[in-house]
Amino acid sequence: MERSQLDEVRALYREHRPLLFSLAYRMLGIVSDAEDVVQDVFSHLNDVNLSSIANKKAYLCKMITNRCLDVLKSARKKRETYVGHWLPEPLPCDLREGGEDPQQSMVHREMVSYAVLALFQQLNPVERAVFFLREAFAFDYGEIASMLNKTAANCRKIHSRAKAKIAMEQSRRLHEPENTDAVVTAFLKAARSGEVEPFARLLAEDAVLYSDGGGRVPAAIRPIETRERILRFLFGLVRKAEEMALSLEMRPIRINGETGVIIRNQEEIFGIMAFQLRGGRAASVFLLRNPEKLKPLSRN
DNA sequence: TTTTCGATCGCTCTGACAGG
DNA sequence: CCTGTCAGAGCGATCGAAAA
16 A cells, blocks of 8 residues: 555544544444444445545445445344344443543544434434434535435435434434432432432432343333332332342442442442433433443443 | 345325425 | 424244245
8 A cells, every 4th residue: 555545544544533432332232333334434435546536535435334334234133033122332431531532532522412312223224324314413415425325315215214213302402411429429419328309309200210121130021100109119129139138339430421320249340320300300221231331341 | 953035014204395 | 494294115923834
């Protein structure tokens, strides 16, 4: 390979990696898979005549999107037979912030909240691609169409279907994550002191709790609906842990740019919790317990 | 008995079109 | 530019028959 080509690939990598990782992570919901896809695309870039590509950013997004669609296609069976509710893997901020690599902090500018990410798992892969490329990356329908080998009209249609699937209210929040600190503080206080009332007030009447154990650890297979049931479930867990003399330690943690809760049992991570707010109250609670997806958190 | 093939069915996707 | 409708295309699931 020519020297200049290598330099150009490196420059593209430096410039676009955060954006491309963010796109892949939104599509796949798994950090390591997203990293693999980005590496994969850049390793193929060496064989491409770069001078013939007018819009390199769009080209790279196209490669990433299609690679992600391939990955999702082959993982489809796996996710269909998944035990319980599939939740994405969290992106721990503490690990990535303030590191020696200034590029990492750029990832956070493209950060999407855990709640939004979980919400978008309801969409099929193509709908997710169209929606993110449009809403989060501001590509026009013509560009999206050429990326996905579809017509612009079809992309518009897919986009409107995707929007209908998820509540409009939620999609508007894509760029402005709400502050979950108060909910987290109230939850931690409730767990410690047993004073549940302040936390209950911050939980919407029709809130839903989704939990993901991946079939490996105990978790609620079906979503738990309504405030009363969620409170009973969560503080039932806390009580059970006390009865079993587990010393569960709960602390706030930054997950995908928002505050959540990390629950540890000694050195082992028991789970993490994230909240999605609606008008200041938690409308969704996510309890991730799948050890596979907690691995990245235990690295620190 | 297991595997492969083909027919059928029903669901989802696509894209044209119309109206707001 | 967005949304809804609709007909046709495409695709996966299922099942029975035939072959290994």
